[in-house]
Amino acid sequence: MKALIKGVWHSDVTDTPALRVARTEERKRNFRSKITADGSTEFIAEPDRYHLYVSYACPWAHRTILYRKLKGLEDVIGMSVLHPLWSGPQGWTFSDSPHSTRDHVNGLDALYQIYQAAKPDFTGKVTVPVLWDKKTASIINTESGEIIRMLDSAFDQWGDASVRFYPDDLRPQIDRINEIVLNHVCMGVYKAGFASSQPEYDVAIRDLFVALDDLELILSNRCFLVGDEITETDWHLFVTLVRFDAVYNSKLKCSLRRLVDYPNLARYTHRLYSLPGVADTVKLDHIKMHYFDDLGIGNPRIIPVDPYTDFRNVA
Numbered sequence: 430m431k432a433l434i435k436g437v438w439h440s441d442v443t444d445t446p447a448l449r450v451a452r453t454e455e456r457k458r459n460f461r462s463k464i465t466a467d468g469s470t471e472f473i474a475e476p477d478r479y480h481l482y483v484s485y486a487c488p489w490a491h492r493t494i495l496y497r498k499l500k501g502l503e504d505v506i507g508m509s510v511l512h513p514l515w516s517g518p519q520g521w522t523f524s525d526s527p528h529s530t531r532d533h534v535n536g537l538d539a540l541y542q543i544y545q546a547a548k549p550d551f552t553g554k555v556t557v558p559v560l561w562d563k564k565t566a567s568i569i570n571t572e573s574g575e576i577i578r579m580l581d582s583a584f585d586q587w588g589d590a591s592v593r594f595y596p597d598d599l600r601p602q603i604d605r606i607n608e609i610v611l612n613h614v615c616m617g618v619y620k621a622g623f624a625s626s627q628p629e630y631d632v633a634i635r636d637l638f639v640a641l642d643d644l645e646l647i648l649s650n651r652c653f654l655v656g657d658e659i660t661e662t663d664w665h666l667f668v669t670l671v672r673f674d675a676v677y678n679s680k681l682k683c684s685l686r687r688l689v690d691y692p693n694l695a696r697y698t699h700r701l702y703s704l705p706g707v708a709d710t711v712k713l714d715h716i717k718m719h720y721f722d723d724l725g726i727g728n729p730r731i732i733p734v735d736p737y738t739d740f741r742n743v744a
Contacts, residue, residue, distance in 0.1 A: 486719030516723035613640035622681025
């Protein structure tokens with residue numbers, strides 16, 4: 430495991446019980462601030478003040494890239510892209526390449542240095558996305574679910590206020606379906622792929638595909654998960670489904686069925702993929718480079734041929 434421990438970077442460390450406790454406590458206490466439009470927190474929404482550090486390979490970061498695009502915030506919130514190859518000694522890194530950018534704000538080489546700059550004694554994994562405040566030189570938040578809700582409404586003075594993915598009247602339905610999508614699908618693929626034993630894997634696979642079966646049924650009589658309106662829960666599911674046949678089905682051993690074996694889910698993914706701007710955020714080359722890098726599962730050097738999944742031509 431790669432992690433910072435009391436501010437010191439370790440490229441290969443054992444995740445002991447004590448370290449897991451320390452990481453959990455750190456995650457609860459730090460980098461959980463909120464940007465607001467009305468100034469009710471210390472971080473008020475302003476143009477050109479905040480910056481996203483992301484990877485197109487990561488589904489959690491992909492959510493924030495989607496919201497920045499669909500809310501019309503590309504000129505309001507900056508973005509730096511980390512290279513999808515993660516197995517090197519520095520983990521997530523910046524570079525001038527076809528698959529990454531430089532760190533446009535701090536001029537650093539690796540993401541862990543951003544964490545060190547924000548909290549010199551930080552203990553924990555270094556993950557994307559990161560929402561950075563240029564004014565205070567600090568990390569606002571590293572939780573994708575919290576970041577997208579800020580992007581959904583806090584910057585409407587400069588972005589597209591007509592787009593809202595977590596509207597007040599639909600929140601109970603969104604929260605209910607999020608329980609299935611987030612816990613059993615978005616996290617479900619990782620529970621299967623990173624299972625430590627056969628029984629653990631068997632349970633994870635069962636839960637994952639029961640959830641996909643349920644979602645296939647839900648989409649048999651509606652366009653989106655909460656009816657005819659695209660909501661937050663659709664984007665949570667979308668970023669997992671667009672990766673499913675390319676990497677999760679093979680690399681994470683989610684091999685019982687493919688996305689294309691679910692007609693309703695496949696059409697739904699195509700429907701979302703076809704919306705203006707969405708395809709620009711889906712970079713399968715980044716995704717495959719990352720998942721078939723050395724993530725500690727399987728043989729990272731074997732990259733299979735692309736599965737037959739063309740989101741533009743699903744009937």
